[in-house]
Amino acid sequence: MFGKGRFVGIISSIIAVVVAILVGMVFALISGGNIIDTFKAIYMGSFGTQMGLASTINNAVPLIFTGLAVALPFRAGLFNIGGAGQMYMGAIGAVLIGLYVNLPSVIEIPLAVALGALFGMMWGILPGYLKAKFGVHEVINTIMMNYISIYFVRYLVSNGPLNGVMGTARTVVIHKSAFFPILWNYPIKPVSISIVVAVILCAFYYWLLESTKIGFEIKAVGYNPKAAEYSGISVNKNIITAMALGGIAAGLAGACFTLGEMHFVSNDFPVEMAFTGIAVSLLGRNNPYGVIPAAFLFAALQASNLQLQLFAHVPKDVVNIIQGVVIMFVALDRLITYLLTRRKGGAKGIGNT
Amino acid sequence: MEILNTTLLNQTIVAATPLILASLGGLYSERTGVVNIGLEGMMLAGAFFAVWGDYITGSPWVGVLFAVGIGMGLGLIHAVLTVTFKSDHIISGTAINIFSLGLTGYLLLVLFHTHGSTREPVTQLPYINFTALERIPVVGKFINEVFFNHTPIAYIALGLVILTWFLIYKTPLGLHMRAVGEYPEAADNMGINVNRIKYFGVIMSGALAGMAGAQLSIGVLTQFVQGMSSGRGFIALAAMIFGKWKPFGAMWASLLFGFGTALASNLQGTNVAIPNQFFLMVPFILTMVVLAGIVGKSIPPAADGKPYEKENK
Numbered sequence: 001m002f003g004k005g006r007f008v009g010i011i012s013s014i015i016a017v018v019v020a021i022l023v024g025m026v027f028a029l030i031s032g033g034n035i036i037d038t039f040k041a042i043y044m045g046s047f048g049t050q051m052g053l054a055s056t057i058n059n060a061v062p063l064i065f066t067g068l069a070v071a072l073p074f075r076a077g078l079f080n081i082g083g084a085g086q087m088y089m090g091a092i093g094a095v096l097i098g099l100y101v102n103l104p105s106v107i108e109i110p111l112a113v114a115l116g117a118l119f120g121m122m123w124g125i126l127p128g129y130l131k132a133k134f135g136v137h138e139v140i141n142t143i144m145m146n147y148i149s150i151y152f153v154r155y156l157v158s159n160g161p162l163n164g165v166m167g168t169a170r171t172v173v174i175h176k177s178a179f180f181p182i183l184w185n186y187p188i189k190p191v192s193i194s195i196v197v198a199v200i201l202c203a204f205y206y207w208l209l210e211s212t213k214i215g216f217e218i219k220a221v222g223y224n225p226k227a228a229e230y231s232g233i234s235v236n237k238n239i240i241t242a243m244a245l246g247g248i249a250a251g252l253a254g255a256c257f258t259l260g261e262m263h264f265v266s267n268d269f270p271v272e273m274a275f276t277g278i279a280v281s282l283l284g285r286n287n288p289y290g291v292i293p294a295a296f297l298f299a300a301l302q303a304s305n306l307q308l309q310l311f312a313h314v315p316k317d318v319v320n321i322i323q324g325v326v327i328m329f330v331a332l333d334r335l336i337t338y339l340l341t342r343r344k345g346g347a348k349g350i351g352n353t
Numbered sequence: 354m355e356i357l358n359t360t361l362l363n364q365t366i367v368a369a370t371p372l373i374l375a376s377l378g379g380l381y382s383e384r385t386g387v388v389n390i391g392l393e394g395m396m397l398a399g400a401f402f403a404v405w406g407d408y409i410t411g412s413p414w415v416g417v418l419f420a421v422g423i424g425m426g427l428g429l430i431h432a433v434l435t436v437t438f439k440s441d442h443i444i445s446g447t448a449i450n451i452f453s454l455g456l457t458g459y460l461l462l463v464l465f466h467t468h469g470s471t472r473e474p475v476t477q478l479p480y481i482n483f484t485a486l487e488r489i490p491v492v493g494k495f496i497n498e499v500f501f502n503h504t505p506i507a508y509i510a511l512g513l514v515i516l517t518w519f520l521i522y523k524t525p526l527g528l529h530m531r532a533v534g535e536y537p538e539a540a541d542n543m544g545i546n547v548n549r550i551k552y553f554g555v556i557m558s559g560a561l562a563g564m565a566g567a568q569l570s571i572g573v574l575t576q577f578v579q580g581m582s583s584g585r586g587f588i589a590l591a592a593m594i595f596g597k598w599k600p601f602g603a604m605w606a607s608l609l610f611g612f613g614t615a616l617a618s619n620l621q622g623t624n625v626a627i628p629n630q631f632f633l634m635v636p637f638i639l640t641m642v643v644l645a646g647i648v649g650k651s652i653p654p655a656a657d658g659k660p661y662e663k664e665n666k
Contacts, residue, residue: 027459030463031459031462031463079443079444079447081447130641130644130645133645134644134645134646136641136644136645139390139443140587140590140591140594140640140644141641141644143584143587144584144587144591144637144638144640144641145637145641147583147584147634147637148634148637148638151630151631151633151634152630152634154630155628155630155631158630159628159630160628275451275454278447278451279451282444315458315459315462315463316458317454317455317456317457317458317459317461317462318455318459319455320451320452320454320455320456320458320459321452321455321456321459322455323451323452323455324448324449324450324451324452324453324454324455324456325448325452327444327447327448327451327452328430328434328445328448328449328452330444331434331438331440331441331444331445331448332434332438332440333440335438
């Protein structure tokens with residue numbers, strides 16, 4: 001289980017993080033922060049206080065889901081940048097049940113979660129289908145569908161049927177029976193069972209990839225589509241399956257965020273979590289368990305945003321810069337692998353699209 | 354309800370101009386075999402640096418230069434990652450998009466001390482008018498209202514379409530670019546420096562995307578707004594594919610997308626019973642429909658998106 005390839009992978013992820021944080025530090029210094037205050041702000045804002053810890057956990061949940069939304073398709077050689085749209089649709093699925101169905105929690109919550117997953121899945125399947133049927137690159141279509149869903153949700157909650165209060169762009173609060181149970185009742189930032197759902201999905205996807213025929217076929221297609229096709233594996237079918245699995249994960253991100261934290265859907269739903277999911281997945285080596293530490297890392301950085309701006313005078317956009325640099329260095333995978341193993345062809349490059 | 358009027362056609366050109374530039378940018382890159390989905394981020398960075406250059410010097414042309422410069426810089430990063438280190442093109446492009454988002458937000462705060470957008474308007478690029486034309490009976494007014502009242506960037510974009518066509522099909526450099534994009538092994542054997550040609554393509558790509566960004570921020574507006582490229586880099590990529598990796602094809606496709614955008618914003622003002630968000634979706638739906646219908650028939654450069662390694666003989 002802990003082969004040389006995986007070891008090299010973990011090392012190069014750590015290198016990517018260290019370099020990215022160093023680059024982030026340079027930007028922090030330029031804008032007038034100092035190193036000690038910056039680290040102190042990050043620590044206090046993320047793990048050092050109960051408030052910080054609660055925000056870190058809450059931030060990590062959607063990132064685990066959106067990381068999985070990128071990771072699963074990636075194993076089939078697909079790049080799902082549509083997490084934002086799929087997440088949005090998942091939130092709509094969940095909120096529909098939460099608003100219009102009023103049943104005991106044991107029935108209502110699973111129903112809302114399932115409809116969210118279904119909506120996300122449909123939003124993921126379409127670009128998969130267009131790729132399989134017409135050969136259109138999934139990157140372009142998933143991005144187009146992000147914009148379409150953003151406008152669609154904006155319509156639904158502002159001048160459409162889901163608008164809750166005239167003049168605002170949000171729904172009303174969902175029924176109490178659809179609220180996720182609370183695990184840790186920290187005031188302002190209660191931690192719900194979302195985190196458990198997220199970790200269960202990681203375990204399920206890991207099992208799916210490593211122990212089932214579905215996972216084997218997905219990986220075969222990602223590794224070498226031509227060889228997979230020759231050995232009787234349908235590339236098209238697996239493209240759609242992988243995108244469906246990705247869509248489900250993103251849909252759950254939206255559903256869990258709605259049922260566990262916000263309890264309504266509004267115009268400014270935090271779609272940027274989906275883009276952070278790209279960095280999370282790549283940093284976690286597209287491994288369902290790898291996304292957990294990666295998600296916590298970015299969640300901690302985000303949780304310390306406020307402290308960074310208030311006490312260290314570092315703009316929160318530095319976190320985005322760090323993410324960009326992390327992805328750049330993960331993309332430099334082959335160079336790092338080469339430097340670590342000192343021989344050519346030591347490890348496979350990530351997802352040759 | 355007068356929908357088809359000179360304003361609509363004029364706005365078509367306004368909306369198409371950044372798309373033409375960025376799709377040409379995509380073409381330079383992909384013709385040499387490098388996929389560039391970082392166009393979006395390069396455009397966004399270009400939009401910011403145009404405002405900054407304009408702000409500190411008072412000259413919009415310095416702004417354009419700044420925009421082209423940052424575009425080239427980001428192009429260089431993309432080239433180093435994909436050509437020299439043979440990284441995945443899509444991942445590298447995504448990194449550039451996210452990095453640009455962070456960089457522009459960061460600089461907005463550090464250089465302008467604001468969030469969301471710059472407050473003080475900067476000097477806009479001049480608009481070229483030709484009122485003398487209106488004296489020509491019947492068509493004169495039409496020509497002036499549709500084809501003039503644009504920034505010089507619109508005409509530069511048209512000039513670059515022609516220039517790019519000439520470069521790619523009529524010059525030795527263009528031949529080398531096509532050879533590298535189609536069959537890098539053969540190009541290498543002919544003595545062409547494959548990596549140098551790829552660097553040229555990707556950096557040109559960034560320059561054009563940067564200029565497209567300048568048109569958005571100091572051509573159409575007089576300020577930078579966070580995330581103002583809003584998907585245009587990706588639409589430009591679709592236009593390039595729809596235009597079959599050809600300069601004039603990319604231009605016509607950009608004009609079609611521009612028309613879709615102009616139509617959407619024109620319909621918004623009228624009392625059609627359809628909510629305006631649906632019109633805003635039009636360019637994106639159009640892109641998907643067009644790509645589904647066309648891609649089977651248009652063929653990218655054979656070695657597009659593939660790293661070239663010398664030792665793989």
